[in-house]
Amino acid sequence: MALEEAHWPEELFADLDRTSPLPMYSQVASRLESAIRSGVIPAGGRIESEMAIAERLQISRPTIRRAIQDLVDKGLLVRQRGIGTQVVQGQVERSVELTSLFEDLSQAGISATTTLLDHEVLEADEDVAARLSLPAGDPVLHIRRRRMADGVPVAVLDNHLPGEFADLLPASLEGAGLYQLLRSRGVGIRIAQQRIGARACTPDEASLLEMEPGAPVLTMERLTYDHTGRAIELGRHAYHPDRYSFSTTLVAR
Amino acid sequence: MALEEAHWPEELFADLDRTSPLPMYSQVASRLESAIRSGVIPAGGRIESEMAIAERLQISRPTIRRAIQDLVDKGLLVRQRGIGTQVVQGQVERSVELTSLFEDLSQAGISATTTLLDHEVLEADEDVAARLSLPAGDPVLHIRRRRMADGVPVAVLDNHLPGEFADLLPASLEGAGLYQLLRSRGVGIRIAQQRIGARACTPDEASLLEMEPGAPVLTMERLTYDHTGRAIELGRHAYHPDRYSFSTTLVAR
DNA sequence: GAGTGGTCTAGACCACCGT
DNA sequence: CGGTGGTCTAGACCACTCT
Numbered sequence: 001m002a003l004e005e006a007h008w009p010e011e012l013f014a015d016l017d018r019t020s021p022l023p024m025y026s027q028v029a030s031r032l033e034s035a036i037r038s039g040v041i042p043a044g045g046r047i048e049s050e051m052a053i054a055e056r057l058q059i060s061r062p063t064i065r066r067a068i069q070d071l072v073d074k075g076l077l078v079r080q081r082g083i084g085t086q087v088v089q090g091q092v093e094r095s096v097e098l099t100s101l102f103e104d105l106s107q108a109g110i111s112a113t114t115t116l117l118d119h120e121v122l123e124a125d126e127d128v129a130a131r132l133s134l135p136a137g138d139p140v141l142h143i144r145r146r147r148m149a150d151g152v153p154v155a156v157l158d159n160h161l162p163g164e165f166a167d168l169l170p171a172s173l174e175g176a177g178l179y180q181l182l183r184s185r186g187v188g189i190r191i192a193q194q195r196i197g198a199r200a201c202t203p204d205e206a207s208l209l210e211m212e213p214g215a216p217v218l219t220m221e222r223l224t225y226d227h228t229g230r231a232i233e234l235g236r237h238a239y240h241p242d243r244y245s246f247s248t249t250l251v252a253r
Numbered sequence: 254m255a256l257e258e259a260h261w262p263e264e265l266f267a268d269l270d271r272t273s274p275l276p277m278y279s280q281v282a283s284r285l286e287s288a289i290r291s292g293v294i295p296a297g298g299r300i301e302s303e304m305a306i307a308e309r310l311q312i313s314r315p316t317i318r319r320a321i322q323d324l325v326d327k328g329l330l331v332r333q334r335g336i337g338t339q340v341v342q343g344q345v346e347r348s349v350e351l352t353s354l355f356e357d358l359s360q361a362g363i364s365a366t367t368t369l370l371d372h373e374v375l376e377a378d379e380d381v382a383a384r385l386s387l388p389a390g391d392p393v394l395h396i397r398r399r400r401m402a403d404g405v406p407v408a409v410l411d412n413h414l415p416g417e418f419a420d421l422l423p424a425s426l427e428g429a430g431l432y433q434l435l436r437s438r439g440v441g442i443r444i445a446q447q448r449i450g451a452r453a454c455t456p457d458e459a460s461l462l463e464m465e466p467g468a469p470v471l472t473m474e475r476l477t478y479d480h481t482g483r484a485i486e487l488g489r490h491a492y493h494p495d496r497y498s499f500s501t502t503l504v505a506r
Numbered sequence: 507g508a509g510t511g512g513t514c515t516a517g518a519c520c521a522c523c524g525t
Numbered sequence: 526c527g528g529t530g531g532t533c534t535a536g537a538c539c540a541c542t543c544t
Contacts (some may be wrong), residue, residue: 193501
């Protein structure tokens with residue numbers, strides 16, 4: 001039985017721009033990705049070989065290879081030596097990148113609002129200090145917020161940050177996401193280690209999230225690092241499980 | 254203030270083997286990783302430049318670059334153009350790769366045992382069929398298991414697989430992990446899309462997991478694909494939240 | 507044997523950072 | 526300015542699969 005052959009419309013790579021600040025591998029990957037997501041290249045179908053694409057686009061094989069590898073790492077493509085490269089079957093899920101809850105909601109077209117519940121500078125206890133790679137007793141900013149989506153409470157967010165962020169204004173924290181504020185100060189989140197679990201909600205959370213006391217909440221503890229590898233933020237969050245969940249896609253190397 | 258300089262013991266890369274079936278980039282990466290995890294290269298410290306390592310090891314820069322990039326993707330290193338490459342601060346967490354619960358437990362030195370609760374061949378309903386990319390009505394194997402760790406119940410695992418796996422023996426399902434059985438049949442899991450949430454447990458789950466009725470459970474729905482991109486398994490699992498949680502580390506690209 | 511992806515090489519130019 | 530990582534090239538050899 002013959003595998004589906006790949007014949008792509010010529011326009012697919014029509015607007016590649018060698019002078020663009022975007023790297024060529026990125027341009028090729030994004031065009032391939034949209035062709036896959038739109039079904040132009042069908043699920044289960046084979047794509048052309050690396051050499052064939054390289055020759056067609058007049059781009060070297062390593063560059064094409066990198067574009068394809070990026071999509072393999074995203075879980076859209078699968079490769080087999082001696083066979084070729086195929087599109088993964090089944091609908092492709094848009095995976096959660098490293099984003100904040102605020103950005104997740106905004107991107108879904110949902111208006112997110114925030115209520116600031118706590119905003120104080122404390123001396124770091126041993127646990128928080130160790131997580132943030134600070135000496136115990138150093139000042140840390142502690143904030144606690146409630147996040148609503150379209151008027152419905154979704155999560156209670158509890159965060160600790162190094163003392164130098166103590167000047168984050170309460171007003172600004174109600175108007176934007178934390179990562180957004182940090183980015184505007186030149187601090188980009190690069191790495192996040194997180195642990196996801198569940199427990200019964202506290203009485204406090206029950207009233208904030210408008211749940212029955214003792215009802216389940218989804219919890220996430222997240223430690224984030226910036227582009228220099230420095231610990232920036234420790235978050236302990238509780239989510240209303242009917243209104244939020246975590247999606248990821250894993251790819252074996 | 255001077256940044257910590259990197260002077261590595263000469264033995265670090267002593268046993269690199271060009272004739273090994275393991276690629277050079279993999280050998281270099283694993284040695285760098287253990288040097289970081291063991292503290293030989295301290296947290297926050299800078300490593301040598303790509304060119305310096307390449308010259309020292311007599312390996313080309315692209316190969317060294319790939320080794321380093323693998324560790325960046327794992328969240329162990331951070332790179333800045335014009336500056337160099339540094340180790341991320343804070344203790345490095347061993348992140349969850351694409352593994353099954355059974356393997357997770359085994360690797361932690363915990364003895365995992367399984368009780369088979371259900372084992373039947375059904376006609377796929379529309380939902381299951383769509384997820385597995387099968388026509389509705391096709392036969393599918395449905396299994397339900399309870400997983401114990403050191404004699405304590407940890408999770409209830411509910412799975413659907415394409416009908417061709419209907420010959421998986423009940424006995425073998427009690428003695429090994431599902432992925433392990435599939436691998437021994439030549440089916441390797443390559444991609445997993447998963448959604449993690451929480452809810453109150455059912456009465457059935459309460460007795461199986463030895464919990465109070467209505468207590469919170471951590472849930473995961475996972476759809477896995479093999480190396481050819483074909484959907485292999487749909488899992489719906491419920492975990493005792495005091496005995497299991499999910500850890501991941503995300504890296505921005 | 508022909509074609510595929512997996513690895514590796516030896517260069518090149520660039521953008522960016524520190525001094 | 527020299528050094529760093531980011532991108533790109535044009536080859537090469539290999540292991541593997543299908544015919």
